[in-house]
Amino acid sequence: MSGPRANTPSAAVYRRRRLVALGAMAVVVFLIGLALAGWAGSSPGPATSQPPPAPASTTTTVAPTTTTTSTTDPGLLPQTTAEPSTDPVTLATRLAPLWKSIQNDDATTGATIFFPESAYLQMKTGAISAPASDYQNRLVALFTMDLGTYQQARGTPPASAVLTGVEVDPSIAHWVVPGTCANHIGYWHLPNIRLVYSNHGTTSSFGVFSLISWRGVWYVVHLGPVPRNSGAGLLDRPAAGPGTPGPGGGC
Secondary structure (H helix, E strand, C coil), X not given: CCCCCCCCCCHHHHHHHHHHHHHHHXXXXXXXXXXXXXXXXXXXXXXCCCCCCCCCCCCCCCCCCXXXXXXXXXXXXXXXXXXXXXXXXXXXXXXXXHHHHHXXXXXXXXXXXXXCXXXXXXXXXXXXXXXXXXXXXXXXXXXXXXXXXXXXXXXXXXHHEEEEEEECCHHHCEEECCCCCCCCCCEEEEEEEEEEEEEXXXXXXXXXXXXXXXXXXXXXXXXXXXXXCCCCCCCEXXXXXXXXXXXXXXX
């Protein structure tokens, strides 16, 4: 016996439903993929330890400390108006090489405090003829001859005569102005100081005829007296006891 026909969808309807389901599934899959991608991008990675940035460095360069000894010839430097000390103790220290030179008749030692030739040339060039020759043949030659005379006066043996002091009159130190005494350059002049010495308990003295300055330092320029007519060494005013410094004046 036949009953009523079942109400079944057609094939076309079935295909439409299938396409809709597939599309919905694709959308769901797409959304899930986006969600996973966003989660992966926002999740922090494993912590890593990074060194702190290095501080800016400052390098300080310190110049090494050096000690230099000047070897400049003072006579090549300009003159100054500085007045050298006339203190007797200071002068005795300054003239110690001269005393040693007198003890040993040694012109080389005495030359260390003899007026520099370079300074003499500054003072005399254009003022006198042949200043270099005058320096060597007159000043140095007289100083060398006088040393022998002073050595004989101080007695023998050399070591028995001991310098005990210097007698000086500070009031007779004076500035020789440029243009006088055939000099282009001025200088301080200290005439007729006295070297006081003891020999076997006896005190005696003799003079140093002329000290002049260069840049605030005393130098011997004449040991024995000048001018002189003799071609031999001369002794400046020998005396028993300390004697008296001076007179003043001169160049």
